[in-house]
Amino acid sequence: MALSRLSSRSNIISRPLSAAFRRSISTDTTPITIETSLPFTAHLCDPPSRSVESSTQELLSFFRTMALMRRMEIAADSLYKAKLIRGFCHLYDGQEAVAIGMEAAITKKDAIITAYRDHCIFLGRGGSLYEVFAELMGRQDGCSRGKGGSMHFYKKDSSFYGGHGIVGAQVPLGCGIAFAQKYSKEEAVTFAMYGDGAANQGQLFEALNISALWDLPSILVCENNHYGMGTAEWRAAKSPSYYKRGDYVPGLKVDGMDAFAVKQACKFAKEHALKNGPIILEMDTYRYHGHSMSDPGSTYRTRDEISGVRQERDPIERIKKLVLSHDLATEKELKDMEKEIRKEVDDAIAKAKDCPMPEPSELFTNVYVKGFGTESFGADRKEVKAALP
Amino acid sequence: REKMWGILRQRGIDGGGLSLRRTRSASVSARSYAAGSKEMTVRDALNSAIDEEMSADPKVFVMGEEVGQYQGAYKITKGLLEKYGPERVYDTPITEAGFTGIGVGAAYAGLKPVVEFMTFNFSMQAIDHIINSAAKSNYMSAGQINVPIVFRGPNGAAAGVGAQHSQCYAAWYASVPGLKVLAPYSAEDARGLLKAAIRDPDPVVFLENELLYGESFPISEEALDSSFCLPIGKAKIERQGKDVTIVTFSKMVGFALKAAEKLAEEGISAEVINLRSIRPLDRATINASVRKTSRLVTVEEGFPQHGVCAEICASVVEESFSYLDAPVERIAGADVPMPYAANLERLALPQVEDIVRAAKRACYRSK
Numbered sequence: 001m002a003l004s005r006l007s008s009r010s011n012i013i014s015r016p017l018s019a020a021f022r023r024s025i026s027t028d029t030t031p032i033t034i035e036t037s038l039p040f041t042a043h044l045c046d047p048p049s050r051s052v053e054s055s056t057q058e059l060l061s062f063f064r065t066m067a068l069m070r071r072m073e074i075a076a077d078s079l080y081k082a083k084l085i086r087g088f089c090h091l092y093d094g095q096e097a098v099a100i101g102m103e104a105a106i107t108k109k110d111a112i113i114t115a116y117r118d119h120c121i122f123l124g125r126g127g128s129l130y131e132v133f134a135e136l137m138g139r140q141d142g143c144s145r146g147k148g149g150s151m152h153f154y155k156k157d158s159s160f161y162g163g164h165g166i167v168g169a170q171v172p173l174g175c176g177i178a179f180a181q182k183y184s185k186e187e188a189v190t191f192a193m194y195g196d197g198a199a200n201q202g203q204l205f206e207a208l209n210i211s212a213l214w215d216l217p218s219i220l221v222c223e224n225n226h227y228g229m230g231t232a233e234w235r236a237a238k239s240p241s242y243y244k245r246g247d248y249v250p251g252l253k254v255d256g257m258d259a260f261a262v263k264q265a266c267k268f269a270k271e272h273a274l275k276n277g278p279i280i281l282e283m284d285t286y287r288y289h290g291h292s293m294s295d296p297g298s299t300y301r302t303r304d305e306i307s308g309v310r311q312e313r314d315p316i317e318r319i320k321k322l323v324l325s326h327d328l329a330t331e332k333e334l335k336d337m338e339k340e341i342r343k344e345v346d347d348a349i350a351k352a353k354d355c356p357m358p359e360p361s362e363l364f365t366n367v368y369v370k371g372f373g374t375e376s377f378g379a380d381r382k383e384v385k386a387a388l389p
Numbered sequence: 390r391e392k393m394w395g396i397l398r399q400r401g402i403d404g405g406g407l408s409l410r411r412t413r414s415a416s417v418s419a420r421s422y423a424a425g426s427k428e429m430t431v432r433d434a435l436n437s438a439i440d441e442e443m444s445a446d447p448k449v450f451v452m453g454e455e456v457g458q459y460q461g462a463y464k465i466t467k468g469l470l471e472k473y474g475p476e477r478v479y480d481t482p483i484t485e486a487g488f489t490g491i492g493v494g495a496a497y498a499g500l501k502p503v504v505e506f507m508t509f510n511f512s513m514q515a516i517d518h519i520i521n522s523a524a525k526s527n528y529m530s531a532g533q534i535n536v537p538i539v540f541r542g543p544n545g546a547a548a549g550v551g552a553q554h555s556q557c558y559a560a561w562y563a564s565v566p567g568l569k570v571l572a573p574y575s576a577e578d579a580r581g582l583l584k585a586a587i588r589d590p591d592p593v594v595f596l597e598n599e600l601l602y603g604e605s606f607p608i609s610e611e612a613l614d615s616s617f618c619l620p621i622g623k624a625k626i627e628r629q630g631k632d633v634t635i636v637t638f639s640k641m642v643g644f645a646l647k648a649a650e651k652l653a654e655e656g657i658s659a660e661v662i663n664l665r666s667i668r669p670l671d672r673a674t675i676n677a678s679v680r681k682t683s684r685l686v687t688v689e690e691g692f693p694q695h696g697v698c699a700e701i702c703a704s705v706v707e708e709s710f711s712y713l714d715a716p717v718e719r720i721a722g723a724d725v726p727m728p729y730a731a732n733l734e735r736l737a738l739p740q741v742e743d744i745v746r747a748a749k750r751a752c753y754r755s756k
Contacts, residue, residue: 176498181498210487
């Protein structure tokens with residue numbers, strides 16, 4: 001499989017790299033080989049090599065996009081505390097390497113479906129910061145026009161199928177998308193992402209059984225951040241070796257804090273799934289925030305544990321060290337990049353704050369594609385009625 | 390799934406011991422159905438509808454337990470595997486949550502699945518996917534993700550199958566915005582509504598009735614054409630009348646028509662409305678009829694509390710209150726889990742005499 005990374009890489013970079021770079025790095029595609037931090041652990045398959053082919057451009061774009069994702073999630077935290085975001089808000093900071101590594105290995109024809117911790121996946125699939133913040137604040141320019149909220153981001157033109165609130169439901173749905181890809185002979189795969197909590201769901205095993213029976217190009221990606229809400233993995237799963245839980249389905253355990261390990265694993269999985277059917281990837285990752293904004297995240301784990309992971313395994317720090325050690329940028333250049341990112345995020349938030357809320361008539365739109373003019377009712381049916389188009 | 394269903398199917402016996410083989414009077418058929426000398430069973434109507442839609446659109450595929458090699462638990466999908474092959478007709482393991490989710494996911498990605506539940510009782514194992522993954526997606530995604538899927542299968546009571554295999558799900562599914570819920574009665578209904586459902590870009594719950602599968606109905610040339618389609622959301626007036634409106638769906642339409650004949654003998658002219666569509670509900674047709682007759686009897690097989698009849702009664706009381714000359718009437722299944730013993734089962738389901746009695750009550754006639 002020729003490594004035409006440039007053409008196959010998803011459009012991660014939303015803006016050209018900073019003009020602060022004196023060197024012409026933006027077009028520098030010098031190949032670099034990166035070693036993953038840890039070897040892969042395999043179940044019923046031969047693990048891929050620890051040597052990952054990358055490039056200067058990719059390394060820098062990893063840093064930029066992950067820093068953007070990080071900043072976006074931190075900003076969402078503040079917006080939630082300011083009560084501009086309501087309801088549920090599940091943040092992804094700490095897990096960025098999974099989103100970015102996956103995108104680097106696949107195309108927009110490959111599908112991704114995930115649960116409710118979806119902001120960064122949406123961004124990775126090409127969504128904009130503005131659409132994210134507008135949706136989180138329930139404004140009409142949100143990616144779901146304010147009708148979905150934090151848990152229901154979608155980007156169908158990039159094969160991103162959401163954004164799901166019911167734990168585990170996205171796995172059979174993802175296998176169904178893989179079914180459609182095979183049915184339509186698309187030579188594409190689906191990554192169905194779920195957490196260590198969802199890994200115990202019965203429907204997951206039902207979908208895996210069917211995927212294996214019918215050779216569907218489904219890749220089940222367990223983002224094991226070790227806690228299902230407040231329940232540690234060892235309290236929920238008799239066997240927390242999620243990559244082995246597929247039994248007859250091969251699996252790979254991956255350091256989910258290492259974007260290059262993730263990229264290698266996803267590339268390996270895509271090749272596997274197209275030829276041999278389903279495979280499970282377990283990403284060993286970590287979330288700094290609690291389960292959601294209403295969970296402090298410190299009642300079931302120690303602050304030492306959280307800060308320990310941040311010290312030892314932070315995915316952005318790892319990339320930063322690689323960038324510096326490969327001499328691709330100076331500390332100052334990276335700091336400037338981070339400043340730009342902060343501004344980009346702040347600008348998007350300001351613009352989103354100015355966006356109006358949806359029109360009241362939007363209450364009744366999109367109930368059906370074809371409503372046949374059926375009547376729908378508001379709370380007082382004699383007062384508020386609409387004909388569904 | 391039990392072998393005894395096969396025996397009951399062949400006998401065509403309903404719970405009340407009445408044969409539903411229609412040796413109806415010519416007057417009813419001439420009045421109610423498009424004139425035609427051809428007859429078709431509901432089973433064949435459904436089979437031909439799926440066949441034609443599969444032929445017309447390569448994105449349509451069938452999935453469910455025993456739909457392929459077994460030819461369908463109730464033979465609705467008979468012959469489809471042979472005709473279209475295993476890439477269009479999929480036998481699934483007994484894992485409703487899994488295969489329903491897979492069906493919905495396939496619909497997200499643009500295919501048009503026809504998912505069979507062996508009975509809708511088993512749909513409860515997959516109900517999260519029907520409601521949360523299918524019904525609400527178009528809304529939550531503001532139109533990005535539509536779900537052109539059909540969930541079909543037998544619904545409601547069969548004969549002697551007991552409490553876990555006899556529930557009617559019309560009320561539950563029809564309460565959900567984003568779903569369409571259809572319930573055919575005749576062969577023409579079955580063909581036209583299933584074809585409409587498969588073509589529809591939204592998720593459709595298609596509630597068939599096991600005891601109707603073997604029933605034959607006259608069918609017109611128009612209904613036999615492969616482009617035939619019935620509108621979703623429009624009820625059909627099966628029998629015109631002026632004294633009382635009887636509204637119902639599925640198997641109870643047959644009972645209501647029998648009740649109307651009995652009432653006619655006693656000088657009461659009943660108008661029988663076949664809903665065809667539970668959601669959207671054709672309130673306009675129902676209310677127009679009640680404004681003409683001033684009396685309403687609603688009939689359903691399902692549990693009485695929070696049922697389809699309750700919604701129809703509420704609609705009529707809200708919109709046509711001053712036209713009513715009598716309280717609205719509901720005839721429904723008994724408020725108990727379905728018993729097995731034949732006499733108790735008969736008591737647990739509406740019978741023709743119940744509908745007659747309610748209509749007379751609405752007309753202030755003594756028994």
